[in-house]
Amino acid sequence: MRYDLCVRNARIVDERGTWRGAIAIHDGRVAALFADEPDGPADEIIDARGLPVLPGLVDIHVHFNEPGRADWEGFECGSMGAAAGGMTTVVDMPLNNFPAVVDGQTLAAKAAALSGRSLVDYLLWGGLVTDNVDTLGDQDAYGIPGYKAFMSNSAIDDFPAAGDGVLYEGLRHAAASGKLVAVHAESETLTAHYTARLRAAGRIDRRAWLESRPPLAELEAIGRALLLARAAGARLHIVHVSLAEGVDLVDAARQAGQQVSCETCPHYLTLDEDDFLAIGPRAKCAPPLRSRANVEALWQRVLQGKLDLIASDHSPCPTADKLRGEDDIWQAWGGISGVQLLLPLLLEEGVHRRGLSLPLLARLTSANPARLLGLYPRKGSLQPGADADLTIVDPGQEWTVSAGALFARHQHTPYEGRRLHGRVITTLVRGRVVYKDGEIVAPPGHGRLLAAASLPRSND
Ligand SMILES: [Zn+2]
Structure with missing residues (x-):
């Protein structure tokens, strides 16, 4: 057999373990794995030099x-950052683009606008907002995995929060149509209450942002979302859980038989509230950064396998939208760009500092998210037949984060100056090298719009 490409001398990693060998690739897919050398020649050889090769x-x-807001980032910059961060599939949220995805028409327009724009494969989330529950099914085209909903103000005017009635009805629709509902779980009642009080008191300091969104606001919303989803019989996913206690609520529900999953983000595993007070607007996000004790407790949950997955919540903005919060924290955009740094941060904070194994890293960042989308093992694995999406990393290479070296359109990061062990060397999407040694080496448009398979399950 002659192969298109062979990655030899690899430390192949998947969620089950690591082993030495070679990966033969043909027609964009993993053709075969070999313990030593492949059984035939290849048009192109990549020598992985013994480094880990992850899905x-x-x-x-x-x-x-x-x-609509491509001047904030756009798929070209965003997907280049993803590729440079070892990501080969991304799922884009229905808001922050304009108009937001809330019906079939806006989803169709978004899918058309993104054609030929992405370097990596991608899917689109649908949206559940105040007034679209009766037409949710109109979004079921274009392979959406489900609908994103906010339980608190989204900060985006055309994506209003779903109250409990709407959320419950949306969950019932999702249960019937085999879709997920992904919620931003913070209580609107509590966050609005504290925000109003703090602003009335004239507070504009950084700590006011933390006080306006206390742990209680997140835990109350997670508990309520679990209750509503259980009553509706729906499959729930909780995005960006910041609290170890929040993970425990989800884990307890899962132990009791509920179909629920949750994610956390690299910033909640790296930065704490003291970092936020020191760094300021560049580290503003919602839920906000938490205590150092919580960071460590969250890591414990990661290492115990209680978290389903880690996602970036890459949420960029023009630098000016961060800077205007320097003197008044309410004025800053809340969001952290993490797509390019998620893997290096997990290599440093997890693998290097806390003994996170590479197989568990692969489970959290590729296998489990692919399962959630119903795309495993085509995505998220290196099994023969899988799409040849892989990333070669050097876990020992030390480097310093600098915003100027990111592919983001607006180069600001709360991680500026941070020393990391662990770097992405090469990324392949469906057998094509798209990123290598700091350079993007394929044109935008290589990425394809994928369709999620319906009725994904959390625990299979
Ligand atoms: Zn988000």
Whole structure:
């Protein structure tokens, strides 16, 4: 057999373990794995030099802001950052692009606008908002995995929060149509109450942002979402859980038989509230950064396998929208760009510092998110027949984060100056090298719009 490409001298990693060998690739798919050398020649050889080769990462939570706000990021920059971060599939949220995805028409327009724009494969989330529950089914085209809903103000005017009635009806629709509902779980009642009080008191300091969104607001919303989803019989996913206690609520529900999953993000595993007070607007996000004790407790949950997956919640904005919060924290955009740094941060904070194994890293960043989308093992694995999406990393290479070296359209990061062990060397999407040694080496448009399979399950 003659192969298109062979990655030899690899430390092949998947969620089950690591082993030495070679990966033969043909027609964009993994053709075979070999313990030593492949059984035939290849047109192109990549020598992995003994470095780990992981399944390409699947990031189910990005905001690339296109169409309508591509000046904030756009799919071209966003997907280049993803490729440079070892990601080969991303799932774009329905808001921050304009108009937001709330019906069949806006979804169709978004899918058309993104054609030929992405370097990596992608899917689109649908949206559940105040007034679209009766027409949710109109979004079921274009392979959406489900609908994103906010339990608190989204900060985007055309994506209003879903109250409990709407959320419950949306969950019932999702249960019937085999879709997920992904919720931003913070209580509107509590966050609005504290925000109003703090603003009335004239508070504009950084700590006011933390006080306006206390742990209680997140835990109350997670508990309520679990209750509503259980009553509706729906499959629930909770995005960006910031609290170890929040993970425990989800885990307890799962132990009791509920179909629920949750994600956390690299910023909740890296930065704490003292970092936020020191860094300021660049580290503003919602839910906000939490205590150092919580960061460590969250890591414990990761290492115990209680978290389903880690996603970036890549949420960029023009630098000016961060800077205007320097003197008044309410004025800053809340969101952290993480798509390019998720894997390096997990290599540093997890693998290097806390003993996170590479197979568990692969489970959290590729296998489990692919399962959630119903795309495993075609995505999220290196099994023969899988799409040849892979990333070669050097876990020992030390480097310093600098915003200027990111592919983001607006180069600001709360991780500026951070020393990391662990770097992405090469990324392949469906057998094509798209990123290598700091350079993007394929044109935008290589990425394809994928369709999620319906009725994904959390625990299979
Ligand atoms: Zn988000």
